[in-house]
Amino acid sequence: MSGRILVVAAHPDDEILGMGGTIAKHAQYEGAEVAVLWVSDGSTGQYPGNREILELKQKEAESAARTLGVVHCIQRELPNMRLDAVPHVEVNRVVEEAVEEFRPDTVYTVYPDVNLDHRMVFQSVMVATRPRVGCPVRRVLSYATTSAVEWTSPHEASFRPNWFSNITDTIEDKVRAFAYYTTETRAWPHPRSSRAIRANAETWGTWVGWECAEPFLLVRQLCD
Numbered sequence: 001m002s003g004r005i006l007v008v009a010a011h012p013d014d015e016i017l018g019m020g021g022t023i024a025k026h027a028q029y030e031g032a033e034v035a036v037l038w039v040s041d042g043s044t045g046q047y048p049g050n051r052e053i054l055e056l057k058q059k060e061a062e063s064a065a066r067t068l069g070v071v072h073c074i075q076r077e078l079p080n081m082r083l084d085a086v087p088h089v090e091v092n093r094v095v096e097e098a099v100e101e102f103r104p105d106t107v108y109t110v111y112p113d114v115n116l117d118h119r120m121v122f123q124s125v126m127v128a129t130r131p132r133v134g135c136p137v138r139r140v141l142s143y144a145t146t147s148a149v150e151w152t153s154p155h156e157a158s159f160r161p162n163w164f165s166n167i168t169d170t171i172e173d174k175v176r177a178f179a180y181y182t183t184e185t186r187a188w189p190h191p192r193s194s195r196a197i198r199a200n201a202e203t204w205g206t207w208v209g210w211e212c213a214e215p216f217l218l219v220r221q222l223c224d
Helices: 014-029 051-068 088-102 116-128 171-178 194-208
Strands: 004-009 033-040 072-078 106-110 139-143 163-166 213-221
Touching: 004 014, 004 088, 004 116, 014 033, 014 051, 014 106, 014 139, 014 163, 014 171, 014 213, 033 051, 033 088, 033 116, 051 072, 051 171, 072 088, 088 116, 106 116, 116 139, 163 194, 171 194, 194 213
Parallel strands: 004 033, 004 106, 033 072, 106 139
Antiparallel strands: 139 213, 163 213
8 A cells, every 4th residue: 555644543642552553564665655643632631731741742742653654743732532522523624624735545543432532533534534526535444542442332333353454564663653652651561551562463463364463444445
């Protein structure tokens, strides 16, 4: 896969936890031009009024992305952990503007799991990428953010991937990129630990016969 790829994250760190190895593969090995959009500031819900933490998280996000080869970083500041309180049209506008500005042929979006921000962003991506005249998007995939997707209620639809990416050669890029997120890193056995990131990739790899993999749900594919 090559071309122009937009990765949409509800919060800084979603993109690395969900698909950091695939981002590195697209950018470093396939020659794709990759942009990342962070819809929320990733800070205000936990640290209201703390501009210092907000700016730190923004720097962490950009450093992690640049390490993987991302060329465009789009940071927005909708309220973290409160996107369900933001008018849907405003969240839509953030994603629509990124699609219009970057003109991607492929869009990755966070899976709508237990996290309400993830659900709001997924719905807005569905709006912004709906097939219509002039829309450049031909493929939409959803990625699973660890420490969220596995906690979704069993009464709701679970993540059932149908698209896998071999990240055997880029798992260390993913781990190295996440290390920039000092505000989000936790000790093993938390899923936001370096050991858990490797273990998760190895587990998904066993599903498809690779050493390490990342799983996705193919939402839409348009073939000319």
